[in-house]
Amino acid sequence: MISVAIINQKGGVGKTTSAVNLGAGLSLLKKKILLIDLDPQAHLTYSTGIKAHELSRTLYHVFRGDASVSETIIPRPIEVNLPFLKNGKKSNTFFVLPASLDLSGADLEFGGIAGREFLLKESLSQINDFDYVFIDCPPSLGLLTLNALTTADEVYIPLQTEFLALQGISKLLETIEIVRKRLNRNIKITGIIGTRFDGRKRLNREVVEKIRDYFGKQFFNTLIRENISLAEAPSFGKTIYEYKPDSYGSEDYFKLSVEIFERDKTKNNTA
Numbered sequence: 001m002i003s004v005a006i007i008n009q010k011g012g013v014g015k016t017t018s019a020v021n022l023g024a025g026l027s028l029l030k031k032k033i034l035l036i037d038l039d040p041q042a043h044l045t046y047s048t049g050i051k052a053h054e055l056s057r058t059l060y061h062v063f064r065g066d067a068s069v070s071e072t073i074i075p076r077p078i079e080v081n082l083p084f085l086k087n088g089k090k091s092n093t094f095f096v097l098p099a100s101l102d103l104s105g106a107d108l109e110f111g112g113i114a115g116r117e118f119l120l121k122e123s124l125s126q127i128n129d130f131d132y133v134f135i136d137c138p139p140s141l142g143l144l145t146l147n148a149l150t151t152a153d154e155v156y157i158p159l160q161t162e163f164l165a166l167q168g169i170s171k172l173l174e175t176i177e178i179v180r181k182r183l184n185r186n187i188k189i190t191g192i193i194g195t196r197f198d199g200r201k202r203l204n205r206e207v208v209e210k211i212r213d214y215f216g217k218q219f220f221n222t223l224i225r226e227n228i229s230l231a232e233a234p235s236f237g238k239t240i241y242e243y244k245p246d247s248y249g250s251e252d253y254f255k256l257s258v259e260i261f262e263r264d265k266t267k268n269n270t271a
Contacts, residue, residue, distance in 0.1 A: 002264065003124070003133040004191075005152035009172055011139040014158040014195035016043045017230050017240075019136040021249070022156075024078055024239040025257025027094040031131040034073065037099035038120070038148055039138040040106070045098040048076050049237025052100045060102035063110060063119050069126050073097050080241040084251045095130075107143045117183055120147040141175050149179040149187060156191040159211060161204045161223070166214065189218055193256070197223040222256040224249070 006019045019035055027033045037044035037059065042052035052058065061067040073095045082088035110116045124133070135148045149155070155176060159165045173189075180187050192215045198204050212219045224230075225248040233243035240249040 001128055001130050001133060002154060003135065003152045004154045004156055005135045005137055005145075005148040006156045006158065007137040007145060007148065007172065008157050008159070008169075009139055009141050009145075010168060013160050014193070014224065014230075015139070016047055016136050016234070018156065018158050018193055018195070018224075018253075019044055019134045020047050020234075021230075021240050021253035022257055022260065023094055023132070023134045024241060025254045026132055026261060027078060027092040028080065028082075028090040028241070028254070029257060029261050030092060031261070032129065033094040034097060034127075034130045034133045035094060036097045036120075036133060036135045038103075038135055038144050039099055040101055040104035040144075041138070042099040042101065043234065044136040045096065045100075046237065047234035048096050048239070050074055050076070050096060050098055052098055055098055055100060058098045058100040058102065059123075060100055060106075062097075062123050063103075063106070069097060069123050078239060078242065080245055082241060082250065082254060083246045084254075088245075103144065111143060116143060117146050117150045121151040124151060141172070146179070146183075149176060150183045152184070153186055154188060154190040156193055157189065158193040158195050161194050161197045161207045161211070163203065163207060165207055165211060189215075191260070192219040194219065194223040196226045198226045220256060220259060222252060222259050224252045224256070227252075 006015050008015055023033045023035045035044060045052040057067040057072045062069055062072055075093050076096050077093045079091035137145045137148045194208055227247055227249040229244035229247040230240055230249040233240050236243055240253055244250060
């Protein structure tokens, strides 16, 4: 089971979009996927068509010890026809561990508890039958994000291919390094996702080269092109593959899912 924290303290860079569509994409590649919504705004939960405000059990109740992960996760079927593939009809079910607004007080409610950094890790110790776990982090470096970093094996960082993309990233890298030294020796940054790319713009191309120079092989080859459908899909509670299967967003995120699938398969074969 590979657990991945998708993180960037800057909002609007595509964290939730990446979590949902990479999870769904790998699910369509026949991997068993769990998506964890660690953001009190519950954007991932709503983006998959689940109404967080109507739920009686969420991640908050798991943290409180009132529910287990296995009885809180929600199955989410997906069936699509992707026109850019020769055999585009694909289906599977991925799973969602939903969030709710109750998590907004996590720093206060759980801040005084011994081992508060390990709430998520201890909760997930109940399960081990998923191929990938993607954790959608809030846009901050508080207790919830710390829980994600303590739990995850890998970190993906979505970065907009714009001028200020690398501004503030040093603080995030510093936090990850502190967690690696003190709480989770196994954690490593394995994926930088270039988002909102417009190949017609010289500035975008130049920024991509700067990011690639900075991160090297950690920077995924697949770039996520600017696409309005990616912004629209969450309001319908759909993945990009369901909402607009013939869009750039659908093609790019599926291509990135394949890149991750092939990379990890190669890594496992050589391990």
